[in-house]
Amino acid sequence: MKSRSNRAHEILIVEDSRTQAEKLKYLLGQDGYNVTVATNGQEALELARKRKPTLIISDIVMPRMDGYTLCQEIRSQPNLKDVPVILLTSLASPQDIIKGLQCGADSFIRKPYDERYLLSRINYILTNQELRKKEKVQIGIEIYLAGQKHFITSERQQILDLLISTYEEAFLLNKELKARQQMLDHSYRWLNGLYAIAGSLNSSTSKQEIADKVLEQILLLPGVQAGWMSFLEEGSVSRIISVIGPPEMVCKQGALHDDCSCLNKLLSSQLRQATNIPECELLKEARTGSGGPHQHACIPLLAGGRALGMLNLVGPQQGLFSVEDLKILNGIGSQIGVAVERAQLYEKLEEEVEKRTSALTAEIAQRKRIEEVLRDSEERYRLLFEANPHPMWVYDTDTLAFLAVNGAAIRHYGYSREEFLAMTIKDIRPAEDIPLLMDNVSKVSAGLDKAGIWRHRKKDGAIIFVEIISHNLIFGGKRAELVLANDITERRQVEEALRRAHEELELRVRERTAQLEVANEELEAFSYSVSHDLRAPLRGIDGFSQALLEDYADKLDEDGKDYLHRVRAASQRMALLIDDLLDLSRITRSQMHREIVDLSAIARTIAAELSKTQPERQVEFCIAEGIVANADARLLRIVLENLLGNAWKFTQKQPQAKIEFGAVEQGDKPVYFVRDNGAGFDMAYSDKLFGAFQRLHTTAEFPGSGIGLATVQRVIHRHGGQVWAEGAVGQGATFYFTL
Numbered sequence: 001m002k003s004r005s006n007r008a009h010e011i012l013i014v015e016d017s018r019t020q021a022e023k024l025k026y027l028l029g030q031d032g033y034n035v036t037v038a039t040n041g042q043e044a045l046e047l048a049r050k051r052k053p054t055l056i057i058s059d060i061v062m063p064r065m066d067g068y069t070l071c072q073e074i075r076s077q078p079n080l081k082d083v084p085v086i087l088l089t090s091l092a093s094p095q096d097i098i099k100g101l102q103c104g105a106d107s108f109i110r111k112p113y114d115e116r117y118l119l120s121r122i123n124y125i126l127t128n129q130e131l132r133k134k135e136k137v138q139i140g141i142e143i144y145l146a147g148q149k150h151f152i153t154s155e156r157q158q159i160l161d162l163l164i165s166t167y168e169e170a171f172l173l174n175k176e177l178k179a180r181q182q183m184l185d186h187s188y189r190w191l192n193g194l195y196a197i198a199g200s201l202n203s204s205t206s207k208q209e210i211a212d213k214v215l216e217q218i219l220l221l222p223g224v225q226a227g228w229m230s231f232l233e234e235g236s237v238s239r240i241i242s243v244i245g246p247p248e249m250v251c252k253q254g255a256l257h258d259d260c261s262c263l264n265k266l267l268s269s270q271l272r273q274a275t276n277i278p279e280c281e282l283l284k285e286a287r288t289g290s291g292g293p294h295q296h297a298c299i300p301l302l303a304g305g306r307a308l309g310m311l312n313l314v315g316p317q318q319g320l321f322s323v324e325d326l327k328i329l330n331g332i333g334s335q336i337g338v339a340v341e342r343a344q345l346y347e348k349l350e351e352e353v354e355k356r357t358s359a360l361t362a363e364i365a366q367r368k369r370i371e372e373v374l375r376d377s378e379e380r381y382r383l384l385f386e387a388n389p390h391p392m393w394v395y396d397t398d399t400l401a402f403l404a405v406n407g408a409a410i411r412h413y414g415y416s417r418e419e420f421l422a423m424t425i426k427d428i429r430p431a432e433d434i435p436l437l438m439d440n441v442s443k444v445s446a447g448l449d450k451a452g453i454w455r456h457r458k459k460d461g462a463i464i465f466v467e468i469i470s471h472n473l474i475f476g477g478k479r480a481e482l483v484l485a486n487d488i489t490e491r492r493q494v495e496e497a498l499r500r501a502h503e504e505l506e507l508r509v510r511e512r513t514a515q516l517e518v519a520n521e522e523l524e525a526f527s528y529s530v531s532h533d534l535r536a537p538l539r540g541i542d543g544f545s546q547a548l549l550e551d552y553a554d555k556l557d558e559d560g561k562d563y564l565h566r567v568r569a570a571s572q573r574m575a576l577l578i579d580d581l582l583d584l585s586r587i588t589r590s591q592m593h594r595e596i597v598d599l600s601a602i603a604r605t606i607a608a609e610l611s612k613t614q615p616e617r618q619v620e621f622c623i624a625e626g627i628v629a630n631a632d633a634r635l636l637r638i639v640l641e642n643l644l645g646n647a648w649k650f651t652q653k654q655p656q657a658k659i660e661f662g663a664v665e666q667g668d669k670p671v672y673f674v675r676d677n678g679a680g681f682d683m684a685y686s687d688k689l690f691g692a693f694q695r696l697h698t699t700a701e702f703p704g705s706g707i708g709l710a711t712v713q714r715v716i717h718r719h720g721g722q723v724w725a726e727g728a729v730g731q732g733a734t735f736y737f738t739l
Contacts, residue, residue: 013037014044014058041065045073048080057086071103084125186222193220201339205346210339211242223315231309262298266307274299274330276320297321299329303337391485394475400424403475414459428456465492542571592632599627602637603661610648624662629739635715642708643674643735650678677732
């Protein structure tokens, strides 16, 4: 509540800290004073000259002009010298008091100040201000302080006020120091107790030992009179395992039960922090008369959020544990929980060590049995090693020295056992093979290794070829390699003879193939030349025969006309044969251009062209979609024109003709086919189908030159494929090809 009487007082605050100035302004304003703020002594002096304040409160340490200097300036101004001045100081030394007296300060307020004390000092100074005006007595006092003489010229009341304020501040400071000393003593007892408890926890290896040692040290904590510790068993049952304190404090008769409200709170997760229990029902029931406690602190023992038990402590005779004490006790509970979990782990480790010891004992016994088996195995191995008909040896993979050799190696290479054991594997290799040997040795892998075929040198200097198989092992504590050598010198000689014969045969085949290619090229050139040269006289024969029929028809009888018609027909067939021969020659000599070809699209185009030649025929074309191939598009069109054209031709006598084009998978590549239900053929003559001028039907039955299938075969062969046919007389035919 603001005081109305204070509104007449103007207080000037001199403080360079904006935060401190605002705090002090707010405090005085709440008490009803009018407040003005200056940030330094110079500014304060100017404000005081303009408007005389009732009271000045100044900090001492400020820039430009400190509090002492400001006070001296105030006292030197005639119109300001009666304004009371309160200095805010730390009172760090007696010199502060002397400086305050010398500058004429009225009072000291120690920082940080108590707000109520500050307001009381202001009120005191303002109340006694009129008295001071009436009793202004300037006196001089000579005093000695810290070995120095000081002469003080201040008013008596001013000196008295300053000394009283200094004494009050010293009294308050001494009170604070005692309180802090008590706090330090209290903290020391806590630290001493915590140190002792930590040492107990570090040296404990079981729950019982933890409880006994912790409770033995717990009485060192300030205010602790007695205590008991219990642990959870099977997650829900509490068992007290240790108690400490005078009997009348812990009330053994009936007070310490396994089942209590604290346990229920712990199990229901309601007790997670150290908590005061103001009225413990069990303790109240157990105590007799007015003796014995009825309150205690319950500290949960937690580890990883899991409740392990409780620690209960009876506190001071008057009152419960403080909030700060409970925080420390909560930390002790956590440390005990960790120690209990460590002890449980230790017990488990002990069990595991015992189990492992038993297992190791059994393992040692097993190893001894295995060693006996290994000795028997090594004995059998030596017998097999010595009895093997092939040379065998063991060498050190680090030094390459022979460690052992069998009898077959001694007999085959001609060295004695002693000579072998004084040699390395480099000594049985030709000098030029040693670099390759060293490279191979550096790459030897674990397990069975077939090292390939090598050259070895026997004692008599003979070079033999051997096939090596090796296996790494530990021999006499050394890393070693077991080697089996198979002499393949004779087999190598036979293989070399076969290789030379094969090369000679391949050379002959290449030579014969080249001769055949030359002859074939000459034959094709001759065929092209003959076919080309025959076309001119055939055109003449056909042309003159036609002229005789047209110009001299009235002079020829029917036999003559028949002869001329036969001549024309024969010349036209001959011309067709020549055209087919020219096409066949071109196909053989033309270059191929492979690309992705849509065979389904080509087949549909050819089918449409065939249908236009005889629109009256009823023919069903079944062409599969999406059939493609990597081939020469022009040559593949010739193949499909011949195969689909033959199917069209040989189904002309069928009232319901059907022609199919498709593909099937055979192995890992497609097989293309053209199938019809036409005249078919006898499979006994299938080998003649693809020969030039070979026909299984007469020209009168089905016209043609006999060149078409030969052309198909050449195109397919040029693509590296095969072509074949299947059929039966009167049941149609199927032509297959691959690319």
